Every structure is written in C-alpha cells, then in structure tokens.
Amino acid sequence: MTTIELALVPKYSVHIGYGLLETIKLEHQNIAVFADMALQGVADALCRVLEPAGRVRLFLLPSGEATKQMSIYADSLSWLSSEGFGRDGAILALGGGATSDLAGFVAATFLRGLPFYIVPTTLLAIVDASVGGKTAINLPEGKNLVGAFHQPSGVWASLELLSTLPGREFRSGAAELFKHGLLARPELCAKVLEPGFGPHTADLEEILARAVEVKAELVVRDSQDRGVRTVLNFGHTLAHALEGLTAYEMPHGEAVAYGMHYAALLSELAGFANLTAWTRAFLDYQQPMRLPKFPWEQLERFIKRDKKADSRGVRYVLLEDLARPCVQYVPNHLQHLAWERLCGDGAESS
Amino acid sequence: MTTIELALVPKYSVHIGYGLLETIKLEHQNIAVFADMALQGVADALCRVLEPAGRVRLFLLPSGEATKQMSIYADSLSWLSSEGFGRDGAILALGGGATSDLAGFVAATFLRGLPFYIVPTTLLAIVDASVGGKTAINLPEGKNLVGAFHQPSGVWASLELLSTLPGREFRSGAAELFKHGLLARPELCAKVLEPGFGPHTADLEEILARAVEVKAELVVRDSQDRGVRTVLNFGHTLAHALEGLTAYEMPHGEAVAYGMHYAALLSELAGFANLTAWTRAFLDYQQPMRLPKFPWEQLERFIKRDKKADSRGVRYVLLEDLARPCVQYVPNHLQHLAWERLCGDGAESS
Numbered sequence: 001m002t003t004i005e006l007a008l009v010p011k012y013s014v015h016i017g018y019g020l021l022e023t024i025k026l027e028h029q030n031i032a033v034f035a036d037m038a039l040q041g042v043a044d045a046l047c048r049v050l051e052p053a054g055r056v057r058l059f060l061l062p063s064g065e066a067t068k069q070m071s072i073y074a075d076s077l078s079w080l081s082s083e084g085f086g087r088d089g090a091i092l093a094l095g096g097g098a099t100s101d102l103a104g105f106v107a108a109t110f111l112r113g114l115p116f117y118i119v120p121t122t123l124l125a126i127v128d129a130s131v132g133g134k135t136a137i138n139l140p141e142g143k144n145l146v147g148a149f150h151q152p153s154g155v156w157a158s159l160e161l162l163s164t165l166p167g168r169e170f171r172s173g174a175a176e177l178f179k180h181g182l183l184a185r186p187e188l189c190a191k192v193l194e195p196g197f198g199p200h201t202a203d204l205e206e207i208l209a210r211a212v213e214v215k216a217e218l219v220v221r222d223s224q225d226r227g228v229r230t231v232l233n234f235g236h237t238l239a240h241a242l243e244g245l246t247a248y249e250m251p252h253g254e255a256v257a258y259g260m261h262y263a264a265l266l267s268e269l270a271g272f273a274n275l276t277a278w279t280r281a282f283l284d285y286q287q288p289m290r291l292p293k294f295p296w297e298q299l300e301r302f303i304k305r306d307k308k309a310d311s312r313g314v315r316y317v318l319l320e321d322l323a324r325p326c327v328q329y330v331p332n333h334l335q336h337l338a339w340e341r342l343c344g345d346g347a348e349s350s
Numbered sequence: 351m352t353t354i355e356l357a358l359v360p361k362y363s364v365h366i367g368y369g370l371l372e373t374i375k376l377e378h379q380n381i382a383v384f385a386d387m388a389l390q391g392v393a394d395a396l397c398r399v400l401e402p403a404g405r406v407r408l409f410l411l412p413s414g415e416a417t418k419q420m421s422i423y424a425d426s427l428s429w430l431s432s433e434g435f436g437r438d439g440a441i442l443a444l445g446g447g448a449t450s451d452l453a454g455f456v457a458a459t460f461l462r463g464l465p466f467y468i469v470p471t472t473l474l475a476i477v478d479a480s481v482g483g484k485t486a487i488n489l490p491e492g493k494n495l496v497g498a499f500h501q502p503s504g505v506w507a508s509l510e511l512l513s514t515l516p517g518r519e520f521r522s523g524a525a526e527l528f529k530h531g532l533l534a535r536p537e538l539c540a541k542v543l544e545p546g547f548g549p550h551t552a553d554l555e556e557i558l559a560r561a562v563e564v565k566a567e568l569v570v571r572d573s574q575d576r577g578v579r580t581v582l583n584f585g586h587t588l589a590h591a592l593e594g595l596t597a598y599e600m601p602h603g604e605a606v607a608y609g610m611h612y613a614a615l616l617s618e619l620a621g622f623a624n625l626t627a628w629t630r631a632f633l634d635y636q637q638p639m640r641l642p643k644f645p646w647e648q649l650e651r652f653i654k655r656d657k658k659a660d661s662r663g664v665r666y667v668l669l670e671d672l673a674r675p676c677v678q679y680v681p682n683h684l685q686h687l688a689w690e691r692l693c694g695d696g697a698e699s700s
Contacts, residue, residue: 029661055661074420081491081655088660109459111657112484112497112575134462141431147462148498225462305431307461310438311379311405 002209006131006216008223012153014131014216016209020158021046026117028090029054032080034103036095038063039121042161043094046119050092057083061095065248067102068137068144076106090115090153096122097129097252101147104135108150118155122165123173123199124253126157127180127211132219132229142305143240149224157208162199170199171286172253177207178282179234179260180214182275186322188214193281231325233308234317235259238339241302245294254288258342265338266330267318275319293343296336303335352559356481356566358573362503364481364566366559370508371396376467378440379404382430384453386445388413389471392511393444396469400442407433411445415598417452418487418494426456440465440503446472447479447602451497454485458500468505472515473523473549474603476507477530477561482569482579492655493590499574507558512549520549521636522603527557528632529584529610530564532625536672538564543631581675583658584667585609588689591652595644604638608692615688616680617668625669643693646686653685 001017024046031050035043037060047056059079061067080089091114093103100118107116120130136147162170174192181188191197191207201207215232222229239259242250261279268274308315313329320326351367374396381400385393387410397406409429411417430439441464443453450468457466470480486497512520524542531538541547541557551557565582572579589609592600611629618624658665663679670676 070420070424077496078489078491081489081495084654086655086660087657088662105459109455109496109498111495112486112499136462139428139431141428145431145461146427146459148459149462304434305436307437310436312438 002205004209004212004216006151007220008133008151010153012151012155014155014157014212016126016157016159016205016212018158018160018205020156021119022049024049024119024156026050026053026090026092028088028115030085030089031056031092032083032085032089033058033092033094034076034099034106035060035093036063036067036099036121037061039094042121046092046094061099061102063098064096065098065138065143065243065252067098070137070139072102073105073137076102077110080106080110085110085114087111087114090117092117092119094119094121095125096120097125100125100129101134101136101144104133104150104152105137105147108135108148113150115153116150118152120155120157121161123162123170123208124176125173126208127173128176128215130155130157131212131215132232133223134225142244142302144307145305151223159199159204159208162204165199167198169251172251172288174286175235175253175256175260175282177211179232179256180211182260182278182319182322183231183234183325184214184217184323185210189278189282193285197285230308230315230327231317234319234325235263237303237306237308237314237316238262238299240306241299242292244302245298246292250289250292254286257283257286257288258291262338262342263316263318265341266316266334267320269334269338270318270328270330272318273321275322278322291343296339299339300332300335352555354559354562354566356501357570358483358501360503362501362505364505364507364562366476366507366509366555366562368508368510368555370506371469372399374399374469374506376400376403376440376442378438378465380435380439381406381442382433382435382439383408383442383444384411384426384449384456385409385443386411386413386417386449386471389444392471396442396444411449411452413448414446415448415488415493415593415602417448420487420489422452423455423487426452427460430456430460435460435464437461437464440467442467442469444469444471445475446470447475450475450479451484451486451494454483454500454502455487455497458485458498463500465503466500468502470505470507471511473512473520473558474526475523476558477523478526478565480505480507481562481565482582483573484575492594492652494657495655501573509549509554509558512554515549517548519601522601522638524636525585525603525606525610525632527561529582529606530561532610532628532669532672533581533584533675534564534567534673535560539628539632543635547635580658580665580677581667584669584675585613587653587656587658587664587666588612588649590656591649592642594652595648596642600639600642604636607633607636607638608641612688612692613666613668615691616666616684617670619684619688620668620678620680622668623671625672628672641693646689649689650682650685
C-alpha cells in the first residue's frame with residue numbers, strides 16, 4: 001500500500017493499494033454510506049466492515065452524472081435527517097467521481113458540515129475526484145455550477161475494484177491521469193501510451209500514486225482554487241460544454257480527452273509548442289465516442305457560463321510546453337478556429 | 351456611524367448608523383441583489399446607488415421563512431447562471447434574517463463561493479443574522495438543517511429602516527438583543543426593558559453596536575461553531591421546534607423569547623440561579639403570540655433532530671447566572687417537566 005499525506009488543515013491521507021476495504025476503520029458512532037446503486041454488493045460488504053464501530057446506514061444513488069441533480073441532493077438531505085443523523089455522524093462515498101461529488105456536497109452542507117470519507121471505485125475518481133475537496137452538483141444550465149470545498153478526512157483506493165469495470169470506463173478515467181502527466185510529469189503520459197496499459201498493469205499502484213501526488217501538490221498550495229490549482233482545469237472548459245450539450249451521454253473522461261486535444265490546438269494557435277501529437281495519441285488509446293460536431297455558437301453559450309469565464313472573457317489553461325501550463329484569456333475567434341480544426345481533423349474516427 | 355471590525359480572515363466590518371444606503375460602494379463588475387419582495391422600493395433605490403460600479407441585477411424573494419426552501423434555493427442558482435454571473439460577481443442581501451440566510455447559502459455555493467454583502471433591514475438581522483457567517487435553508491424535517499459557513503465581506507445596518515417596520519417585528523427581533531445581554535452584557539437587558547424601548551430610542555445605535563460586539567467576539571473566537579460560539583444557541587433548541595411545529599407561523603424572535611424562558615426554567619431545574627424573572631419580563635415586553643401547548647412527544651421529535659442533538663442526547667445552553675452560560679446534556683424528564691411548567695404558568699397570556 002502507498003500512502004500520500006496531504007498537508008492540509010486538518011491533514012488527511014490517500015491510501016492506494018489492494019484489498020483495502022477490509023482495513024477501513026472509522027471512529028464515528030453514526031455512518032451514512034452513499035453508494036452508486038451499481039455497487040450494491042460492494043456496499044453491503046463495506047457496511048459489514050464498518051458496523052462494529054457504530055450504526056451504519058446505506059443510501060443508494062443513481063449511477064453517473066444523473067446523481068448530481070438538485071432533486072437527489074434534496075432527497076439525500078431529507079434522508080439523513082429522517083434517519084436521525086446529527087453532528088456526531090459522518091458520510092462515506094462509495095463510487096466514481098459523480099458519487100463523491102454529490103455525497104461530498106451533502107457532507108459539506110448537512111448541518112453545515114459533517115466529516116467525509118471516500119472509497120473511489122473508478123480510475124477517474126482515484127486520480128482526480130478523491131483529492132482536492134471539490135464537491136459539486138449540476139444545474140440545467142451547466143456542470144458543477146454549485147458546490148463547496150470540503151476536504152475528505154480519508155481516502156481508500158482499492159485497485160482490485162478497477163478490474164470489475166468495463167474497459168471503456170478505465171480508458172475514460174485515464175484522461176485525468178494523462179492530464180496530470182502533461183501538466184507536471186510527462187513520464188506518466190508515456191506509461192499510459194505503453195501497449196496494454198490497463199487495470200492489470202504491474203506498476204499501476206506506483207503510477208497512480210505519482211498522479212495523485214501531482215494533484216496533491218497543487219491542492220496543498222491552493223486549496224480554494226484561486227491560483228495555481230486552476231491548471232487542473234486543463235481540457236475541462238470544452239469538456240464541460242460537450243458533457244452539457246450531450247446531456248452527459250459523453251463520459252467525463254472522454255470529454256476531457258477531446259478537451260485536452262482542443263487545448264493543445266489552442267496552445268499552438270497561441271504560439272506555444274505543438275503538443276497535439278500527444279493529445280491525439282491519447283485519443284487513439286482511449287477511443288472515445290464520436291465527436292458531435294455542434295455549431296460553435298451552441299458550445300459558446302455553455303463555455304460562457306464556465307466558472308473560468310467572467311466579464312472579460314474565458315480563461316483557458318494552455319501548455320507552453322510539456323509540464324509548463326499557463327492560464328490566459330483566449331479571443332473568441334481563436335476558440336472558434338480551434339473547434340473547427342478539432343471537428344475537421346477526424347479526431348473522433350482515427 | 352459606528353463600525354465594528356471582525357478580525358476574521360479576511361476581516362470585515364459591520365457599519366451601524368443612519369442613512370448608510372447612499373454610502374455603499376462595492377468594487378465588483380457584476381452584482382446580484384437578493385431582496386425581500388416587500389422591500390422592492392428600497393431595493394430599486396439601492397440598485398441605483400450600486401449601478402455606477404457595474405452591472406446590477408435584482409432577484410426578489412418571498413418574505414420570511416418561506417424563502418428558505420430548497421425550491422427557492424434552486425431557482426436562485428439557475429437565475430444567477432442564466433443572468434451570466436461568473437466568478438467576478440458578488441451577491442448582496444437586502445432584508446431580514448431569512449433573506450440573508452438564503453442569499454448567503456446561494457453565495458456560499460454558486461461556483462463554490464462568491465463574495466457576499468448584507469444590508470439587514472430588521473432588528474433581528476442586525477444583531478444576529480448579519481454577523482457570524484452562518485447561512486442556511488430549511489428542510490421539511492426542520493429548520494436550518496442545511497447550510498454553510500460563509501462570512502460576509504461587509505454589512506451596512508441603516509437604522510432608519512427599522513422605523514418602517516411593524517412594532518411586532520421590532521419586538522420580535524429584540525429577543526436576540528436580550529439574549530446577547532443575558533449571555534454577556536446584562537446592561538443590554540435593562541435597556542430593552544426600559545419603558546418605550548423601540549426604533550426611536552435615542553441611543554439605539556450604541557445599544558446595537560454593543561450587542562453586535564457580543565456576537566462578534568464569540569464568532570472571532572470560534573468561526574466554525576465548534577466551541578464557545580454554541581452559547582449563542584441559548585433559547586434556540588425549543589425555538590426551532592416551535593417554529594417547525596407552527597409551520598413558521600410563530601416568528602423566530604417570539605419563538606426565541608419562549609425558548610429563553612424555557613432555558614431559564616431548565617437552568618433552575620439544573621440547580622443554577624433562577625433567572626426566570628428576567629425572561630418573563632422580556633415576554634411581557636414582547637407580547638408574543640399565544641404559546642401553542644403541543645404534547646411534549648411532538649416537540650421531542652423536532653428537538654431530537656436539532657443540530658445540538660447527538661446519540662447521547664440533546665445539549666442545551668443554560669445559564670449558571672447572568673453572563674455565565676454553559677452547555678450541557680439535559681435528561682429527557684427535565685426537558686419534559688420544564689415544558690409542562692412553561693405551558694402551565696400562563697407565560698403566553700400574562
């Protein structure tokens with residue numbers, strides 16, 4: 001097992017390894033487990049592990065982005081209250097990034113905040129959602145527009161869970177891993193592009209630990225996302241728009257893969273290094289769903305509501321070169337041009 | 351004008367005086383004013399004051415607790431998004447405590463947090479809701495069960511607004527002022543009980559500044575409400591139950607007045623000083639609506655969901671003596687007995 005300590009206040013640890021579920025001990029008298037309903041068997045087993053410590057209750061959530069709705073948020077809060085949870089309660093999320101986004105926002109706001117733990121079950125959740133304390137739900141107007149910062153008190157990533165998922169889910173989540181490589185550790189990109197990279201890769205624990213470290217370093221330097229941490233949004237501006245316009249039919253990791261290629265195209269247009277060979281190679285590895293060629297005006301409407309948009313325009317995370325991210329406003333005509341190139345170069349069907 | 355500085359991070363000021371609305375300047379390009387719909391005229395005037403600095407949009411909210419609903423919260427967020435508010439936006443609440451509770455929770459969670467300002471228009475909001483950063487909405491299961499800590503960046507209490515309110519509203523709000531007196535500055539209690547105390551009292555600015563200081567000191571010592579700040583809940587455990595059971599027909603300040611008398615009865619039962627003459631004198635001043643004599647079992651169900659309840663029982667704020675609050679679990683039979691006494695001693699009709 002590898003343990004990464006995050007030097008936040010209070011500090012907490014991310015544990016990465018195999019067979020970790022059996023080892024989880026929480027010192028709370030009342031524990032609410034919020035689990036993806038597709039994981040009911042794992043959830044039941046986890047509840048049995050936790051039960052010796054106190055009262056454990058299970059609330060099953062819809063799978064995927066469907067759970068990040070206002071109505072599910074409201075139901076979750078009412079359920080906690082009707083089950084008698086008080087300030088001595090704690091919340092544990094079992095599932096992918098959507099599950100921990102919703103459960104984390106519930107934990108951040110029920111009684112103005114309960115302790116929160118995460119057992120991430122997807123690659124994406126391990127390298128991204130579990131670290132950093134961002135929680136969120138969606139509005140009809142766009143993704144992650146509502147939320148709070150609420151750091152977990154502990155994370156257990158048990159990698160045998162990854163083998164139970166469809167290959168597409170793993171490759172989707174690899175987008176965030178690849179992103180961490182581009183931003184700070186290019187050797188991680190090379191690992192992802194090695195033939196056969198998957199849930200059974202021998203040094204997966206080591207690779208994921210390095211990816212989590214990239215994020216952990218940025219989060220510790222900027223827990224409220226007002227500075228350096230912004231670079232983690234690389235690829236996400238276009239991604240959120242694609243997710244919104246496809247009503248979340250496109251998985252987050254696939255949208256991020258297109259978003260990274262788009263950001264690489266923008267970076268080149270802005271006069272920086274041409275890294276599109278890297279982002280295209282990742283698309284070839286991932287094999288995302290076909291890119292829907294929305295008119296630019298439709299995308300623009302979503303992008304203007306992005307959290308990095310303000311009255312001066314939209315700020316993008318670009319790459320000056322490998323491991324050299326920067327943040328800058330990009331003129332609308334260049335955003336439009338890069339979108340035309342993304343649609344035109346057959347990115348979706350190579 | 352009196353200014354009280356709160357030494358929080360970042361620090362902010364509460365300004366108390368007359369004619370302050372004309373003086374407000376905010377350095378934000380986009381300002382959303384959330385106002386109680388009963389204050390549309392004041393809101394329009396305030397928007398005109400703010401407009402030179404940037405774009406100002408007005409969202410009118412239902413009056414009173416009705417605004418602290420999940421559906422109004424959701425509508426507020428969608429409205430902000432559809433109006434194109436980004437991270438360079440800010441939110442200003444104009445109204446009583448319910449308005450700033452709702453608007454503050456919106457400000458805490460939209461895009462994970464926008465700057466927040468308050469122009470309180472009721473006595474209760476000035477001495478309580480405007481200071482401390484607690485924001486909240488209600489669930490069908492109880493009051494203030496969902497929320498976040500989000501400190502305002504500035505508060506302007508302009509006392510001429512108090513003269514426009516019904517006398518009952520002022521007397522209701524005086525409960526929180528009286529509470530601050532009991533907890534820390536008994537001379538404030540004496541001021542409230544002087545004949546003719548009201549919106550035209552000559553030294554009102556000074557009295558309110560002292561009351562705000564009581565709260566400010568506790569908040570600075572304990573911004574997350576995990577320690578000394580708990581004493582501010584004096585009278586509130588019963589109050590929230592009365593509000594819930596009357597579907598908020600009983601105003602907060604009147605429920606707090608009964609709650610303080612109840613807590614004084616509990617304190618006496620617990621062996622502390624008998625301060626019920628003070629709390630009864632306040633009831634005589636305030637003239638709240640008649641106390642509905644709910645069976646204890648009905649109250650108990652609400653009280654058990656209180657934020658100060660946990661699996662060991664319910665903690666109450668009691669008074670060992672004037673200005674000597676303490677927090678302790680109270681056995682159920684004493685809670686029940688004090689309720690019988692409250693119902694039996696004609697508190698509501700003297």
